[in-house]
Amino acid sequence: MFDRVGGIAGARGRVALLALLAALVGMPPLFDSYYHFLLSLMLINVIVAVGLNLLIGNAGQISLCHSSFMAIGAYATIYLSTKLGLNYWLAMPLGGVVAGAFGCILGLPAVRVRGFYLAVVTLGFLEIIQIVIEQTPGITGGVRGMSASRPELFGVKLRADLHFYYVILAVTAAALYCAHTLLHSPTGRAFNAIRVSESAAATLGIPVARTKLIAFIVAAFYAGIGGGLFATLVGFIDPLEFGVWTSIRHVVFIVVGGLGSIVGSAVGAAVLTALPEILRGFKEFSEFVYGGLLLVVLIVMPRGLVGLWPWWRARGRASPPARTAAVDKARAA
């Protein structure tokens, strides 16, 4: 059903995907707008997490400034559409492009450092973006924030959350498709290769620095698109929304979901976005329960929620998981 990079594989995978898509299209009208809003937030975080996972989980480059690219996409989308009067359907993708350009600006120095040093570089970038947003009120509204309005589609203003939800759903589907085809291509394989062994990758002709740069740009583009949709959905943004805590939450999404896995990004982001809402019943203890659940997941499932999948498939079977069975088979042959 899933392949090794968390893409959809096989007939069962396709059926499950189509069923999920049908449910995401058909079910929401049956619920009230609170759920439309929540589902929209979940999908936006899915887009953002999928992009981050390409960078961290596949290309192996840690980033703690993913929220900054979300911010850049959000501010660029609003600025281009409301202040410059650009058509929203042009402004929103351009917001992603602007974020991607900043991803390139960050990536150029960042591809030279690794691990903790890269983490610190990205934190520095996050601080700079925060300060720039606060200090340029003419463009960004500064600390007072900026409000956004919903776009029109075919002459209808998408005021209802349900309507805008369908826009987000379509963008999410496209984002997931592109991540899937990318990971099943030479470029995506190069991401995974440089994470495991830069020297082996280089001797196969893979330009290591350029590949990292592409990963930074793609991740930033995804975050920028997510940011643009977020601003439009919520209707108001300020710099606080895109602080370091938001970046850490993005990392938590993919670690809990499963590093290097598309379905992991999606599950992690969706579950962890919905979880605080589900935990509302715990009132003042809800954050305590949230943190506790995170710890349990990370201790019990070191490979994230998607790590449950091979275990679930192998349940009740006497033989060890599939990959060991494949080895046994080959040895016997």
Next chain:
Amino acid sequence: MTAILSVERLTLRYIGLVALADLSVAFAPGAIHGLIGPNGAGKTTLINAISGLATASEGRILFEGRDIAGLAPHLIAALGIGRTFQNAEVFADHTTLDNAMVGFYRTMRRGFWHDVLGTPGKRAAEHEMRRRAEALLDRFSVAGYRDAVAADLPFGVLKRIDLARALAARPRVLLLDEPTSGMSANEAQATITVCRALAQEHGVTLIVVEHNMRVIMSLADTITVLHHGEKIAEGTPEDVQRDPVVIDTYLGRGAARA
């Protein structure tokens, strides 16, 4: 015949150690060259220098007349020089098939936009890559491990995956660093036979570091013997086996009688 690859007066120093000392070797195209010598002789260092993973202190490395010393490893690979690794260096969390597929990066990539949009051209290339990767794995008798993760596989299998991956990149010159280590005598023989056949089919020049004397003496057209980073002998396997200096420093008296 002019050499396809040659190193000229190559010196490579690490702190307090001369790994290669004023070394000059020429490799003729289409032939199989053996590189032997005791541990620490500089064999792997020479391969690292040619493939760009180590930078020579002095000297030139000429590939088809062009000096490639100091070029980045991926550019050297792009010119058509491939290599395998002593420790196999396969991508440990990849399956056997994925490992081999990485090898096609240079020759089969359609470009970023094809990859991210999933164009028909990219899909066709993907299909073709898979077919070729499976054929290569089959040649090395590791197709049965297709979906197994490399970390779970024995070393002898990883060495063959490394070979298949390097050949997938269609190199003109392929540097093999102890290709048969970790293999049984039969596996080693079979692997070498496949290497030689593939090299002939595609006109690949092979440069092979090998400790297994039986393997290298039967495989190589010419042999270069290194000791302390210097060339102490070169010639046909027969010449080298009879060379008194080589017998003293490396082969030992027993080999001379054999």
